[in-house]
Amino acid sequence: xxxxxxxxxxxxxxxxxxxxVLYNLIxxxxxxxxxxILVGEISIDIERLVVVNLGLTAVSLFGVVIAIFIxxxxxxxxxxxxxxxxxxxxxxxxxxFVVGKFFGLTGTLVVNTFLMAIxxxxxxxxxxHKFEKMDVWVLVALYFIVLQFLIVCALALFFSSFxxxxxxxxxxxxxxxxxxxxxxxxxxxxxxxxxxxxxATAIAYLVPNFSALNVISQVAHGDxxxxxxxxxxxxxxxxxxxxxxxxxxxxxxRRNLK
Amino acid sequence: MAAIEIxxxxxxxxxxxxxxxxxxxxxPLRLTIEEGEVFGFLGPNGAGKTTTLxxxxxxxxxxxxxxxxxxxxxxxxxxxxxxxxxxxxxxFYDHLSARELLNYYAQLSGVPAKGRSARVEQxxxxxxxxxxxxxxxxKFSKGMLQRVGLAQxxxxxPKLVFLDEPMSGLDPMGRREVRDLIQQLRHEGKTVFFxxxxxxxxxxxxxxxxxxxxxxxxxxxxxxxxxxxxQGKIEIIFYAQKVPADLTSLGAEARVSGDMVNAVLPxxxxxxxxxxLRRERLKLISLTPVRSSLxxxxxxxxxxxxxxxxxxxxxxxRKGVGV
Numbered sequence: 001x002x003x004x005x006x007x008x009x010x011x012x013x014x015x016x017x018x019x020x021v022l023y024n025l026i027x028x029x030x031x032x033x034x035x036x037i038l039v040g041e042i043s044i045d046i047e048r049l050v051v052v053n054l055g056l057t058a059v060s061l062f063g064v065v066i067a068i069f070i071x072x073x074x075x076x077x078x079x080x081x082x083x084x085x086x087x088x089x090x091x092x093x094x095x096x097f098v099v100g101k102f103f104g105l106t107g108t109l110v111v112n113t114f115l116m117a118i119x120x121x122x123x124x125x126x127x128x129h130k131f132e133k134m135d136v137w138v139l140v141a142l143y144f145i146v147l148q149f150l151i152v153c154a155l156a157l158f159f160s161s162f163x164x165x166x167x168x169x170x171x172x173x174x175x176x177x178x179x180x181x182x183x184x185x186x187x188x189x190x191x192x193x194x195x196x197x198x199x200a201t202a203i204a205y206l207v208p209n210f211s212a213l214n215v216i217s218q219v220a221h222g223d224x225x226x227x228x229x230x231x232x233x234x235x236x237x238x239x240x241x242x243x244x245x246x247x248x249x250x251x252x253x254r255r256n257l258k
Numbered sequence: 259m260a261a262i263e264i265x266x267x268x269x270x271x272x273x274x275x276x277x278x279x280x281x282x283x284x285x286p287l288r289l290t291i292e293e294g295e296v297f298g299f300l301g302p303n304g305a306g307k308t309t310t311l312x313x314x315x316x317x318x319x320x321x322x323x324x325x326x327x328x329x330x331x332x333x334x335x336x337x338x339x340x341x342x343x344x345x346x347x348x349x350f351y352d353h354l355s356a357r358e359l360l361n362y363y364a365q366l367s368g369v370p371a372k373g374r375s376a377r378v379e380q381x382x383x384x385x386x387x388x389x390x391x392x393x394x395x396x397k398f399s400k401g402m403l404q405r406v407g408l409a410q411x412x413x414x415x416p417k418l419v420f421l422d423e424p425m426s427g428l429d430p431m432g433r434r435e436v437r438d439l440i441q442q443l444r445h446e447g448k449t450v451f452f453x454x455x456x457x458x459x460x461x462x463x464x465x466x467x468x469x470x471x472x473x474x475x476x477x478x479x480x481x482x483x484x485x486x487x488x489q490g491k492i493e494i495i496f497y498a499q500k501v502p503a504d505l506t507s508l509g510a511e512a513r514v515s516g517d518m519v520n521a522v523l524p525x526x527x528x529x530x531x532x533x534x535l536r537r538e539r540l541k542l543i544s545l546t547p548v549r550s551s552l553x554x555x556x557x558x559x560x561x562x563x564x565x566x567x568x569x570x571x572x573x574x575x576r577k578g579v580g581v
Contacts, residue, residue: 007365011351018353081349086410089315089343089420090366091335256271256318 004092005100012104016070017111025062025069026115032058033119037126047127052138052220055120059113060145060216064176067109067149071156072168074101075248079257088257095249102157102245109149117142137219140230144213147237151208152176154244161248161255178203179210208240259329261418261449262291262314266323269309283309285474286323291451291466293328293417296444298464298481299453300556306473307453308346311422315343328417339368342411346422346453348403352396356387356406359395360413367414381409386435401432408439419443421452425459437463461485461552469559476559484555491548492525494532497541504534522548 016022036054041047075098078084087097117139124138125131155175159168178185182204189200213233215225266286273281284306291297299307312318314325316332330337350359360378369377382391385405390398395406404424411419424440425433433456440463443450454460460467461481468478494510498519501512505521508530512521523531525547535542 004366007362011354011362015351015353082345083349083351085312085315085317085345086343086348086350086363086407087366088317089338089341090363090414091338091368092366093335254319257312258271258318 004096008100009103013107016108029058029062029116030119033123049220051123056216059116067152068172071153072160072165075160098249105153134222140225141215141219148213150241154241158244158248161252179208182209183211260290261293263326264289268322270321295465296450298460298467301470305470340417342416342419344407344411344421348407355392357391363410385409418449471560494521494545495543
């Protein structure tokens with residue numbers, strides 16, 4: 001990695017981990033995992049299913065909130081506070097700044113997911129008393145959640161490169177919700193004819209397919225995740241995030257910093 | 259080689275709800291600043307000083323025109339290694355300490371890892387922040403932040419330093435320290451381009467000044483020349499309890515101050531005035547030409563256009579040249 005990108009990424013990571021709000025969100029996610037134990041204990045025979053379902057959903061939702069919350073301010077906050085002026089007046093290219101910010105936030109989310117995952121795994125251990133072979137799919141589900149975060153981060157960064165933080169949050173969250181229903185949208189597109197069908201198909205394939213990255217329900221039931229899906233999802237998430245980041249760079253390269 | 263060559267640099271913004279109206283922020287600006295020069299860019303708030311600096315820093319893009327820094331185009335990546343910039347009312351990452359911030363900027367500026375920490379400590383000491391180097395910037399006062407700003411601008415030993423309103427919001431001691439720092443930079447052979455609306459600072463520090471108003475460069479000149487231009491009047495100071503009547507009849511504007519009289523009169527009446535003093539046996543203290551101050555030059559250049567034309571005409575008439 002370009003060293004300046006690395007320095008910017010590290011500073012972004014350092015800024016995030018020194019923000020108290022982040023710890024509050026992680027604490028909430030861990031509390032939810034703890035609550036999953038209680039719910040699991042009153043759900044006879046399906047404790048594991050409840051703990052995995054609730055725990056991973058908490059990790060996913062709180063991670064998305066953190067990604068959006070930090071991501072939308074990554075560029076706009078630096079412009080508003082003019083901290084960017086003393087960075088871009090140095091030998092730092094604008095694309096290096098955007099990419100550095102993206103890696104910094106991604107790094108923050110990977111560390112957060114790791115911490116929250118420990119909470120989920122401990123809850124799982126508490127109700128099941130031991131880890132089973134099928135629990136490895138929980139790790140795959142966590143990996144897919146991280147891939148979702150990659151896309152959410154990139155989208156938040158893309159929107160924040162030209163829009164206000166509030167609008168960026170609205171756009172990103174809206175895309176997350178629509179993207180979570182991408183499979184349904186594709187189904188709808190298939191049964192719709194004419195221009196409507198074309199538009200539905202275009203939207204269905206344009207929005208990020210978060211539903212393909214959500215395997216929480218399968219792993220909660222102990223179902224295996226095919227290796228091919230892991231490969232496809234990895235390539236899809238990387239490509240989608242790269243496209244969103246490229247868009248953010250293209251816009252930011254031409255932007256006047258008033 | 260010129261340190262900065264600004265060639266008809268121009269910036270307009272689209273304003274209004276439909277963004278169709280063009281508002282000029284900087285009209286075509288042509289200006290050259292030589293290496294080793296301390297140049298003051300003067301003008302009231304909103305005159306176009308910050309826009310010019312942002313254009314030179316590549317933070318905004320010009321509508322037309324171009325500029326060269328140290329002989330290189332603005333988009334040449336090497337330019338940024340040779341310049342330091344202090345924005346107006348700087349704001350830094352407040353989650354960092356002063357030491358962490360300077361270390362981060364040193365990394366971005368390409369200061370080699372070996373000796374980077376020593377350089378950071380040296381800068382902290384230079385701006386008097388060694389004792390609070392470990393404190394988070396959110397706890398810093400405005401004056402302390404300005405010092406951090408100065409340290410980050412010169413951290414990587416740039417050849418050219420841009421300072422946007424460096425004295426703004428500082429107490430007298432802080433202003434003095436910034437002045438001293440600019441003087442030091444001059445002695446080190448750096449080129450300093452700083453914007454200000456505090457004329458006394460410009461007069462004390464600058465080799466040349468440029469006056470900008472409403473996005474238009476109204477005048478450029480050496481401070482020594484501007485402040486040495488006589489206004490065609492002389493000032494005579496002598497010991498007396500009252501103003502001699504003969505002096506008043508020569509058209510002198512005089513006032514008594516203690517046991518001294520201060521009289522200003524046209525220079526062609528100098529001999530007649532001295533004759534009056536000799537006749538009245540009054541002791542002369544001094545006789546000096548009245549010099550125009552930078553303030554007068556500034557006011558003349560920034561007053562509304564019609565007034566300015568009139569003032570320029572008067573000045574030309576006095577010098578005996580056409581406008």
